[in-house]
C-alpha cells in the first residue's frame with residue numbers, strides 16, 4: 001500500500017477485486033496480487049484530453065490506475081467548457097494535456113499523470129511498447145486509424161507483451177460507441193471504416209452555380225471566395241475575424257440569391273465541421289471505455305466482446321455485438337482488396353475512387369505496382385516524374401488481376417489492391 | 424453588395440456572446456429554447472454519493488439553473504476514494520453535501536448550488552412542502568422505506584416534481600423516472616414530414632401543370648426540381664387513368680418509365696431523382712397512426728380553458744385533420760434536391776406560403792390564446808408529437824403479472840432488475856445468493872420461475888453488495904443526466920420504464 005492510500009480508500013472497488021463473480025475468468029487471482037498490479041505496475045496511455053479524455057482520466061484515477069500518460073495536441077477553447085470538466089475559463093488557450101494532468105494529480109492523491117502536448121505520430125514503437133493498455137478518446141478518424149494500425153503492427157507473435165489492447169470511444173450528440181480491439185485477434189479500427197457516416201459533400205458546381213441552401217453559400221465563401229481574395233493564406237477556423245469574413249461573404253451571396261438561414265453559428269458549424277457534443281454522452285462512453293480497461297487489467301469480470309453502440313435520442317437504445325474482422329482489411333486482414341474497375345478508368349479516376357470509397361478513404365494516396373511506380377504524391381521530383389501517368393488508363397499500367405500497392409503519409413500501413421476490369 | 428463598413432458591423436453583431444460560445448456544442452442539439460428550460464430548472468439530489476455527483480456534473484456543465492444536495496452525512500474514508508467531487512483524504516470528516524456542492528459549483532459560474540445537511544426523514548416528517556420548489560428530484564440508493572414515502576408523496580399531486588430513482592451495485596444498475604404525463608413537441612423525429620406530392624396543394628399543382636417541358640430552355644429542363652416533375656407526371660398519369668394513381672407494380676413500372684421518358688438528355692439527374700422518389704406518388708399522405716392515436720387522449724374529452732396548451736393545440740390539430748385533404752398541416756421545410764436556385768427558391772416559397780395558410784387554419788380552431796412560437800413549433804413538429812404516461816415508482820414490483828411478462832419478454836434485463844429489487848428488500852448488509860433469490864422469487868407470481876440469467880445477476884450482487892464503483896457511477900451519471908435533460912427540455916424522447924445496465928457484458932435494456 002502506498003502512502004497516499006488511506007484506509008478504505010478502495011472499499012468499493014476492493015469488493016470486486018476480493019471475490020470473483022459468476023462471469024469472472026477462472027484465472028482471476030482475487031486479492032492483493034491484482035491490486036498490486038493495478039495500483040503499482042499497470043501503465044496506461046490515454047489518447048486525447050478532450051471531451052472523452054477528461055472523463056477517462058478522472059475514471060482511471062479513481063479506479064486505481066496510478067501511472068497514466070496522456071497525449072493531446074490541442075489547446076483549450078471556450079466551447080470546450082460545456083463538457084471538458086477539468087478546464088476552467090482561466091485555462092483557455094493552454095494545452096489540454098498539461099492542464100488535465102495537473103488537475104487530476106491535484107484532485108486524486110498519489111496518481112501520476114504524465115502529459116505530452118503533441119501528436120501521437122511524434123512517438124515511436126518503443127514509446128507505445130511501455131504501456132499495458134491504450135484508451136483512445138478522439139474525434140479524428142485519421143488519428144484513430146493511425147493508432148489502431150500502429151498497435152496492430154506492434155504485435156510480435158514471439159512476444160505476448162507486445163499485444164496492447166486498444167479501447168476506443170467516440171461520441172456525436174446523444175449517440176456514441178465504445179469498443180475493445182485486441183490487435184491481430186479481433187477486428188481493428190480499419191476493419192470497421194465502412195460503418196462511419198459519410199461526410200456531407202456539396203458538389204462544386206452546386207456551390208459555384210446553383211446554390212439552394214445556406215450551406216451552399218457558406219461553402220462558396222470558404223472554398224471559392226476565400227482563396228480568390230486571400231490567395232495562399234489559409235482559413236483559420238478559430239479566428240473570429242476569419243469566420244466573420246466568411247459569414248458576411250456567405251450572407252451577401254445568400255441575399256443575392258434569396259436564400260435564408262446563413263447565421264454565424266451555421267457558418268462556424270459548416271467550416272469547422274462541428275459535431276454536437278455534451279457531457280452526458282461523453283460520460284457514458286468514457287465510463288464504458290474505462291470499465292473495459294479496468295476489467296482487462298484486473299480480469300475481475302468478463303469484458304466487452306467487442307462493440308457497444310448507444311443511441312440516446314429516443315429512450316436509451318443500445319446494441320452490443322461482435323464486430324468481425326475483415327479478411328481484406330489492409331491492417332489486419334492480409335488479403336488484398338478486390339477492386340473491379342472499368343478498363344476506361346484513368347489513374348486519376350482510380351485515385352478519386354480510393355479517396356471516396358467508404359472502406360478505403362485514403363487521402364492523397366500514392367500508387368505503385370511490384371515493378372513500377374504509378375503515381376507518387378511526394379517527394380516533388382517523383383510527383384513530377386509520375387504525374388504524366390495520371391491521365392493514362394490504368395489498364396495500360398496494370399494487367400488484369402495485377403497488384404497495386406497504395407500508401408499514404410497519413411497512414412502507417414499500405415493497402416494492397418487486386419485490379420480486375422469489368423469490360 | 425453592401426459596403427465594407429456595413430459588412431463589418433454585421434459581422435460584429437452576428438458574433439455570438441461568450442455564453443453562446445461556451446454552450447455552442449449543446450445549443451446545436453436543443454437550441455435556445457432547451458437551454459432556457461434547463462436554466463430555469465431546479466434539481467434536488469438526495470445524497471452526495473459518487474453516482475449522485477456524477478449525475479450532477481453532467482447537469483451543472485450544460486447549465487442547469489439550481490441544484491441542492493440533501494445529505495446529512497460527513498465524508499468517510501471510502502467516499503474520499505471513489506468520488507471525484509471530494510478532495511481526496513483532505514475532505515474526510517467534512518460535510519459531504521458541502522464539499523460536493525463546492526467542487527461541483529466550480530464547473531459553471533452560471534449555476535447556483537446549495538448544500539442541505541438535513542435528513543430526508545426529518546423533512547418527510549416535518550416539512551412535506553419542501554419539495555414543491557423543485558422541478559425534479561434525483562435519489563440514489565435511497566433506503567427503501569424512505570424511497571417509498573418520498574415517491575408516494577411526490578406522486579400524490581401532478582404539480583410536484585418528477586422523481587428519478589437510481590439504484591446501483593457493483594457492475595449493475597438501473598433507473599426509473601416517475602412522472603404522470605410528459606408531452607413532447609420537439610421529439611427530433613428522424614422521419615421527414617410528407618411533401619404531399621400525392622395530394623399537391625393548388626398552387627403547387629397549378630405551377631407543375633403549367634410548365635411547358637417541351638419548349639423549356641434545356642438548362643432549365645435539367646433543373647426542374649423532382650417534386651415538380653412528380654406532381655406533373657402524376658397529373659398526366661391520372662388524366663389518362665380515370666384519376667387514379669399508379670396501383671399495380673406494372674403501373675408503377677410504367678410510371679417510372681414515363682418519368683424517364685421526360686428526359687431530353689440522358690444525364691438529367693433531376694429526372695433520376697424523380698424516378699427514385701416516385702413511390703411518393705402512390706404512398707398516400709394521411710395522418711400517421713400514432714398521431715391519430717393521440718386524438719383519443721382523455722385530456723381532449725375534458726378540454727377546458729385551464730387545460731395545458733399542448734392539448735389545445737392537439738385538439739386544433741384533430742379538427743384540422745377532419746378537413747380535406749385529411750393530412751397534417753404542411754411543413755415548410757423542403758429537402759435539398761437537384762435544381763437551380765430560382766426554381767428551388769420558387770418551390771420553397773410555394774411551400775412556405777401554403778404552410779402559413781394551413782397554420783392559420785389550425786389557429787382558427789384554437790379557443791385559447793397560445794403564443795406564436797409554440798404554435799409554429801407544434802405545426803413544424805406535428806409528425807413527431809408524443810404523449811407519455813408514466814407510472815409510480817415501485818408499481819412494477821407490486822404487480823407480479825407485469826413482472827412475469829417482463830421476464831418472458833426481456834429475461835436479461837428483468838433478471839438484473841429483480842436482483843437489484845431483491846437487494847433493496849433484504850435487510851442484511853451481506854446477503855447470500857439464497858436470500859436474494861428467495862426475495863426475487865417472492866416478487867413473481869406463484870409458478871413463474873426466475874429466468875436463467877438471474878444467477879449471473881444475483882451472483883454479482885452477492886459478490887459486492889455495497890459497491891458504488893466509479894465507472895458504474897460515471898456510466899449511470901451520463902445516462903441519468905441525459906434523460907433528465909430530455910425531461911426538462913421536453914425535447915427528444917425519454918425512457919418509459921426501468922433502464923437496466925450490465926457493465927460486465929456491457930449492455931443496457933428496458934423493463
Ligand SMILES: [Zn+2]
Nearest residue numbers: 188191329332
Ligand atoms: Zn483490421
